[in-house]
Structures are given as structure tokens and as C-alpha cells.
Amino acid sequence: MSVLIDAFGLIADIKVLVAILGGTFLGLVMGSLPGLTAAMAIALLIPLTFGMGPIMGIGMLLGAFCGAIAGGAIPAILLNIPGTPSSVCTTLDGFPMARKGEAGKALGVSISASFIGGVIGAVLLILLAPPIAAFALKFGPAEFFALGVFGLVIIASVSSGSMLRGLVAGLLGLALATVGADPITGAMRFTGGQPALISGIDLLPALIGLFAVSQVLKDVVDRTGADSADKAPQNFTSARPPWGLLARAWRVIASSTVIGVIVGAIPGAGGSISSFMSYDQARRMSKTPEKFGTGHPEGLIASESSNNATAGGALIPMLTLGVPGEVATAVLMGGLTIQGVRPGPALFDQQAEIVYGIFLAFILANLAMLLMQLLGIRLFVRILRVPPRMLMPLILMFCVIGVYGVNGSIFELWLMFAFGLLGFFLNRYGFGTAPVILGLILGSLTESNLRRGMVVFDGDWTQFLLRPISATLLGLAVLFLGFVLLQQRRDRRRDKENTA
Amino acid sequence: MFKTTTAIAAVALGLAAGPLAAQEDFPNDTVTIIVPYGAGGGTDNFVRALEGPLEEAFGTDVAVRNIAGGGGAVGLTQTLTNEPDGYTVTIPNNAFYTLVGMGNVNFELDDFDYIARLVTEPYVLTLGESENWSDLESFVDYAEEEPVTLGFAGVGSSSHIMTLAIADALGVQVQFVPYGGGSEATAAALGGHIDGVVLSPSDVVSAIEGEGGLTPVASTGESSLLPDVPLFSDGGVDVTADQWRGIAAPAGVDQAVIDAWEAALKEAVQDESFQQAVDNLGVELAPLYGDELQQFVQDGSDLFLPLTESVAQQ
Numbered sequence: 001m002s003v004l005i006d007a008f009g010l011i012a013d014i015k016v017l018v019a020i021l022g023g024t025f026l027g028l029v030m031g032s033l034p035g036l037t038a039a040m041a042i043a044l045l046i047p048l049t050f051g052m053g054p055i056m057g058i059g060m061l062l063g064a065f066c067g068a069i070a071g072g073a074i075p076a077i078l079l080n081i082p083g084t085p086s087s088v089c090t091t092l093d094g095f096p097m098a099r100k101g102e103a104g105k106a107l108g109v110s111i112s113a114s115f116i117g118g119v120i121g122a123v124l125l126i127l128l129a130p131p132i133a134a135f136a137l138k139f140g141p142a143e144f145f146a147l148g149v150f151g152l153v154i155i156a157s158v159s160s161g162s163m164l165r166g167l168v169a170g171l172l173g174l175a176l177a178t179v180g181a182d183p184i185t186g187a188m189r190f191t192g193g194q195p196a197l198i199s200g201i202d203l204l205p206a207l208i209g210l211f212a213v214s215q216v217l218k219d220v221v222d223r224t225g226a227d228s229a230d231k232a233p234q235n236f237t238s239a240r241p242p243w244g245l246l247a248r249a250w251r252v253i254a255s256s257t258v259i260g261v262i263v264g265a266i267p268g269a270g271g272s273i274s275s276f277m278s279y280d281q282a283r284r285m286s287k288t289p290e291k292f293g294t295g296h297p298e299g300l301i302a303s304e305s306s307n308n309a310t311a312g313g314a315l316i317p318m319l320t321l322g323v324p325g326e327v328a329t330a331v332l333m334g335g336l337t338i339q340g341v342r343p344g345p346a347l348f349d350q351q352a353e354i355v356y357g358i359f360l361a362f363i364l365a366n367l368a369m370l371l372m373q374l375l376g377i378r379l380f381v382r383i384l385r386v387p388p389r390m391l392m393p394l395i396l397m398f399c400v401i402g403v404y405g406v407n408g409s410i411f412e413l414w415l416m417f418a419f420g421l422l423g424f425f426l427n428r429y430g431f432g433t434a435p436v437i438l439g440l441i442l443g444s445l446t447e448s449n450l451r452r453g454m455v456v457f458d459g460d461w462t463q464f465l466l467r468p469i470s471a472t473l474l475g476l477a478v479l480f481l482g483f484v485l486l487q488q489r490r491d492r493r494r495d496k497e498n499t500a
Numbered sequence: 501m502f503k504t505t506t507a508i509a510a511v512a513l514g515l516a517a518g519p520l521a522a523q524e525d526f527p528n529d530t531v532t533i534i535v536p537y538g539a540g541g542g543t544d545n546f547v548r549a550l551e552g553p554l555e556e557a558f559g560t561d562v563a564v565r566n567i568a569g570g571g572g573a574v575g576l577t578q579t580l581t582n583e584p585d586g587y588t589v590t591i592p593n594n595a596f597y598t599l600v601g602m603g604n605v606n607f608e609l610d611d612f613d614y615i616a617r618l619v620t621e622p623y624v625l626t627l628g629e630s631e632n633w634s635d636l637e638s639f640v641d642y643a644e645e646e647p648v649t650l651g652f653a654g655v656g657s658s659s660h661i662m663t664l665a666i667a668d669a670l671g672v673q674v675q676f677v678p679y680g681g682g683s684e685a686t687a688a689a690l691g692g693h694i695d696g697v698v699l700s701p702s703d704v705v706s707a708i709e710g711e712g713g714l715t716p717v718a719s720t721g722e723s724s725l726l727p728d729v730p731l732f733s734d735g736g737v738d739v740t741a742d743q744w745r746g747i748a749a750p751a752g753v754d755q756a757v758i759d760a761w762e763a764a765l766k767e768a769v770q771d772e773s774f775q776q777a778v779d780n781l782g783v784e785l786a787p788l789y790g791d792e793l794q795q796f797v798q799d800g801s802d803l804f805l806p807l808t809e810s811v812a813q814q
């Protein structure tokens with residue numbers, strides 16, 4: 001208990017509070033700009049923390065982490081452009097809501113779901129970190145492979161309209177994931193001598209191209225000349241946190257935050273998968289699955305509560321084991337290390353007040369994120385009043401800055417534009433872009449772990465089927481796939497009967 | 501006559517002083533350090549810590565640019581498109597040898613002028629908990645009979661090559677398991693999915709704490725993070741290569757500019773906040789310049805190149 005009081009003493013300092021607020025604000029801004037991810041927001045702030053005391057610097061970086069993940073939802077809802085990879089699923093229902101004139105409501109739902117997800121994530125982090133970390137360590141090659149296969153089934157959920165087209169787009173993503181050095185032998189595949197492709201297609205230019213650039217292209221084609229805004233009038237009175245709606249969706253929140261925390265805690269799984277998995281699970285639990293993808297608040301709640309819970313989850317292996325859960329926490333850990341705070345089991349023993357200070361700062365950052373965003377909703381929605389002929393060039397500019405700013409590579413700008421064209425045509429012919437991103441993320445996870453497993457198990461592929469976690473995940477994948485196919489057949493039969 | 505001589509001497513001096521002056525007042529413009537990795541990584545944090553003290557020593561701005569991709573290949577290739585005037589430099593390390601050895605880049609090692617080595621860190625053989633071993637000796641006894649799995653950070657990375665070198669030197673049977681990065685490999689060893697890892701001390705130091713943690717059994721060099729870990733050379737095993745970070749520029753830099761760099765770096769590494777950062781990052785301050793540095797680069801190339809080429813041919 002005295003440790004907690006010491007931690008309160010560390011936090012209750014006006015400079016620390018200002019650092020948390022400032023970090024959260026900058027995180028929100030960067031997260032809402034396409035191209036600047038949570039990892040980038042933290043990396044940009046690290047040099048600023050050099051002169052600060054440990055807890056002040058850590059508070060600022062944690063604020064940036066929370067803010068960036070939550071901020072990614074704003075452009076996802078208003079413009080159909082995910083600000084960070086973890087807000088891809090937010091576009092699926094958030095943008096249709098905005099189109100229906102419910103932008104304020106969608107932002108209110110997303111912001112409060114983010115907050116609840118973040119706080120539940122923090123509570124699970126404080127109470128259950130050691131057992132969750134122990135579970136996360138059980139993931140070896142077989143389990144990662146099974147997780148990847150399980151994730152591929154989600155493609156059926158996120159393909160709007162025709163499942164066949166969704167699968168084609170997913171396969172395209174899988175094919176693109178094979179570009180780069182072979183993960184086991186190092187042989188070059190489809191790199192064409194381009195050094196930027198050695199480590200594979202970077203997720204960021206692909207994401208920005210498929211979602212943002214394609215959206216700009218669509219807008220240009222849709223309104224050649226005439227600037228006729230045919231949008232539904234926005235209803236601003238609903239821009240309050242809809243606590244009642246959230247309370248009714250408690251089952252969605254519960255499953256999404258648990259998925260978010262656990263997937264976030266598995267080192268190497270990657271945080272962006274969790275929102276896809278939660279979305280898929282919410283759709284499966286729903287009594288009205290057909291509403292998903294058309295502007296259904298439950299889809300938005302699933303995605304946003306999950307990706308913010310992932311932040312708490314990703315801190316678990318970092319704090320308990322000294323192993324970061326994904327990219328953003330890896331950068332965060334670098335920032336802590338240079339402050340002289342080395343996360344790991346010894347930190348709990350030697351500087352417990354710092355660990356509890358991190359917990360408190362994390363919760364405070366979530367609170368700051370909630371308040372700032374609620375105050376900002378009316379401001380955010382104004383983006384929709386900016387005429388597209390001014391907004392679209394601005395978006396394109398931020399895309400270029402974002403992609404070039406991260407890796408400083410001109411080639412990746414061209415890659416971004418190529419993905420923009422690809423995304424434009426995929427959307428135009430109803431294939432969708434979310435399955436491509438899912439294929440790209442899961443392709444390398446699945447392949448490298450299949451290959452790694454064949455090395456570790458000495459060629460014995462039955463290990464993939466016999467290990468308990470792996471077998472469970474693969475079994476669920478088969479079950480859900482069967483369920484989806486059955487439902488499709490039933491739907492088709494019903495359609496036939498109706499037309500007959 | 502006397503006047504003519506003075507005039508000629510003056511002209512000669514002037515001619516000589518022209519280019520000399522340009523080099524002597526190096527740097528009179530912003531110096532750019534290209535970090536060939538992403539922002540927020542180990543190399544980036546090291547360079548950000550050096551930035552301030554170096555600005556003070558040079559009396560000019562120092563800009564840090566991250567050009568990431570291809571495990572360093574993009575940034576290094578980009579560095580070589582700049583003039584060899586000392587205003588654009590990058591951070592050399594063992595990846596120079598492995599990128600060249602894997603045939604992933606179209607430059608050679610002598611396309612760069614190596615100006616300094618600043619910090620080093622060893623590679624540590626770190627093992628998971630097992631009843632079959634408790635130290636290097638018992639591990640070698642076991643692994644001579646039964647193959648073991650060792651993880652490292654990426655195929656063709658310097659930790660991969662060092663795993664090969666260590667397996668060779670110990671004469672043990674190893675299945676080589678590449679991971680996406682050091683933290684993934686460490687997590688796999690903690691979870692018991694592989695028998696051990698060959699990584700830097702900073703990658704494994706947290707994982708050796710706590711119950712069921714990893715055990716570092718031998719290191720290629722001294723480490724302030726792991727002071728009690730024996731060296732391979734203590735047990736008569738000849739593996740001594742360290743990972744390093746320094747300063748390199750496109751080849752053809754004038755000696756006067758290199759001297760200016762050396763002088764500035766010698767001053768910058770004395771800076772207290774830099775030394776604190778180096779300590780926090782868990783690397784060893786080990787500056788090396790001039791002929792000794794050239795010998796060090798040559799030794800690294802002699803060790804890493806043939807082994808990397810053997811991996812690339814598989």
C-alpha cells in the first residue's frame with residue numbers, strides 16, 4: 001500500500017501532470033494524422049524526455065501511446081481513413097455512420113468505447129499481469145501459426161458484400177506478404193533489387209495507399225468538376241458519450257477487451273490483429289450480424305474498446321518480462337531504458353513505485369484522452385464542412401509527409417501511390433481493402449511461424465495439430481468457417497425461394 | 501628581387517591556404533547523421549544522445565535523419581549518394597559486413613571511410629532453464645550428443661553469424677532458428693520453445709531476472725550489464741567479436757575533415773549526459789580511431805564475410 005502512496009507522490013506533481021496531458025494531446029494529433037502511428041508518436045517524443053525526470057518522461061510517452069491509438073479513430077470515422085493500423089476496423093462501421101449523418105454519435109461511441117477499453121486494459125494490467133504474461137509465453141511457432149490461420153477466417157467477416165471477392169482480396173494480401181527476404185533462408189523473393197523491399201512490404205505505405213490515397217482518388221473521380229456535397233445533415237446534439245448504449249453492449253465490450261489485452265500481451269502477434277478478432281467475435285455474438293458494416297455501433301465499440309485494451313495488454317510482457325508486446329511498446333521500452341528505467345522483473349522488486357507510477361500515469365492518460373476528445377468532438381466534425389476540393393489535397397499532403405517521415409524512403413512513396421491505385425480499383429469493383437491489409441499482416445506471421453516450426457520440430461508437422469492451444473485455435477477456425485459457409489448456403493436458398 | 505620572392509611566396513601560401521581553409525573551418529554548415537534504422541530503436545536512441553554533445557563540440561547544428569528499411573540497406577545506400585565531404589555520415593556496425601556478405605546491397609566495405617568506433621557490446625549465449633545444463637561446459641557436453649535450437653534476431657543478421665561462429669567454435673550441433681527481432685527470440689526462449697539465444701546483453705538482461713528466467717552462460721566480451729558472465733575466451737574458446745557503433749562517411753573524405761571529426765568526437769564522448777545515456781543503454785564506451793580502427797574493421801570483415809557468404813549460398 002505504501003508503494004501506491006509513493007507512486008501517488010510521484011504523479012501528483014504539476015510538471016508530471018502537464019507532461020501526461022501534453023503527451024496525450026500530441027499523441028491524439030499524431031494518431032489522427034494518417035501515416036503517424038503510435039510507435040512514431042512515441043519515437044518523436046523520446047528526445048524531448050532527455051532532460052526530464054523518469055516518471056515525467058514516462059508519463060509523456062504513455063500519454064502519447066494512449067492518445068495515438070485513440071486518435072486514429074477520428075479520421076477513420078469522418079473520412080474512412082484509419083489514422084493508425086489498429087483503427088482499420090473502425091472504418092467498417094464508423095464511416096457508414098458518419099455518412100448517415102451520425103458522425104457526432106459515432107465519435108461519441110468510439111471515444112467512450114476507447115476509454116472503457118483503455119481503463120479495463122489498465123485494470124487487467126495491474127491485477128493480472130503475471131498470469132497473462134505466463135499465458136502469452138506459451139505462444140511458440142505452432143501457436144502463432146494457428147493464430148494466423150484463425151485470423152484468416154476473419155476475412156469472411158470483414159468482406160463487405162460478396163465473400164468470394166473478399167477472399168480474392170485476402171489472397172492478394174497473402175501474396176504480397178511473400179515479398180522480401182525469405183524468413184528462414186534469407187533468399188530474396190520478388191524484390192527486384194530494391195533494398196527497401198528486403199524486409200518485405202512495409203505495412204504503413206500499404207495501409208495509407210489502400211485507405212487514404214484510394215479515398216482521395218475516389219473523391220476526384222466521383223466529383224469531376226461539380227462540388228455538390230450530397231451528405232446527410234449532421235446531427236450534433238448526439239455528440240455525447242452514449243453510456244446507455246455502451247451499457248447494453250457490455251458483452252461486446254467484455255469480449256473485445258479480453259481479446260485486446262491477451263493478443264496485445266503476446267509478443268510478436270502485433271496489436272492490429274486484436275481489433276479484427278474482436279470485430280469478428282462481436283459479429284458472431286450479435287443477433288443482427290447483417291447490420292455489421294452498414295454503420296452498426298456495436299462494430300465500432302468492438303474495434304475501439306479492443307485496440308485501446310491492446311495498449312494495456314502490450315505493457316504486460318514489457319513490465320513483467322522486459323519483452324515488448326509490439327512495435328509501439330518496443331519504442332516505449334527504448335525510451336524508458338534511456339531514462340535509466342529498465343523494465344523487467346527486477347523493476348518490480350527494486351523500484352516498485354515507478355511501476356505503480358506507470359500504472360497511474362496510464363490511467364490518467366486514458367482520462368485525459370477521454371476529456372480532450374469529448375471537448376473536441378464539435379471541432380473534429382467541422383472537418384466534414386471543409387469542401388472536399390480543399391480537404392482532399394490536404395489529406396494527400398499528410399499521407400506523403402507521414403509515409404516519407406517514418407522511413408525517409410522515396411521508394412515507399414511510390415509504393416504508397418501504387419497501393420492507392422490498387423485500393424481504388426478494389427473498392428470500385430467491390431473487393432474491399434480491409435482483407436488485403438489482413439492478408440498482408442497475417443501472411444508473414446503465418447508463413448514465418450510455419451517455417452520456424454518445421455525447423456524447431458525437426459520436420460514433424462503433427463506438432464502443429466497436437467499442441468493444445470494450437471489445436472484449439474485451428475479447431476475454432478474450422479468450426480467458424482463451416483458456420484459461415486452454412487449460413488451463406490442458407491441465405492442463398494432463402495434468396496432463391498423469395499425470388500421464385 | 502626580395503619583393504618578387506615575397507609575392508610568389510604569398511601567392512603560393514594563398515593557393516595552399518584556399519582549400520586548406522575550407523577544410524580547417526569544417527564544419528561551417530549542418531552536419532547530417534543518417535540512421536539506417538527507424539526512430540526509437542537502439543541505434544537511433546544512441547545517436548540522439550550523441551547529437552547534443554556533438555553540436556557543442558562542432559559549434560554547428562547536427563541533424564539526425566532516419567532512413568529505415570531492408571535491415572539498414574536503404575539508409576546506407578542513400579548515404580553513399582552524398583559527397584564525401586564529411587557533412588553526411590552514417591552509423592557503421594556489423595550489419596555492414598553481413599549486408600555485403602548476403603549480397604543484399606551493391607556497395608563494398610571500402611566504399612566507406614571509417615572515422616570512429618564509439619561504443620561496443622558483446623554477444624551473449626543465453627540459455628533457457630533445463631535439467632540438462634547449468635553452464636557452458638554442461639551445455640556443450642549435452643549439445644555434442646543432441647542437437648539444440650538457438651534463436652537470434654533475423655536471418656543473415658550479425659547475431660545469426662555469431663550463432664554460427666559460436667556453434668562452430670564449441671563443436672556442438674545446432675538448429676538455427678531466425679526470429680523477427682531480439683525481443684521475439686527472447687520471448688521464445690523464455691517460453692521454452694527454443695533452447696537459447698545469441699543476442700546483445702541489452703536484449704536479454706531483463707529476461708534473466710525472476711523465476712524461470714534465462715541464464716547467460718558465456719559472452720564474446722566484457723559487459724557492464726552482465727558483469728559476472730564468463731567470457732568464451734576464459735574457457736579457451738576463441739570467439740571475441742563485438743557488436744559496435746561508430747561514424748562512417750562515403751569514401752574519399754579529406755584527412756583534415758577526418759581529424760576535425762576525431763577531435764569533435766573525442767570531446768563529445770567526455771560529455772556527462774552522453775556517458776549516462778551510454779550507461780543506460782547498456783553498451784560500453786570504447787572509442788577507437790585511425791589505424792587501430794582500420795585494423796578493427798578489417799578483423800570484423802575477415803570474421804563475418806566468409807561466414808555470411810556461406811549462409812547466403814544455402
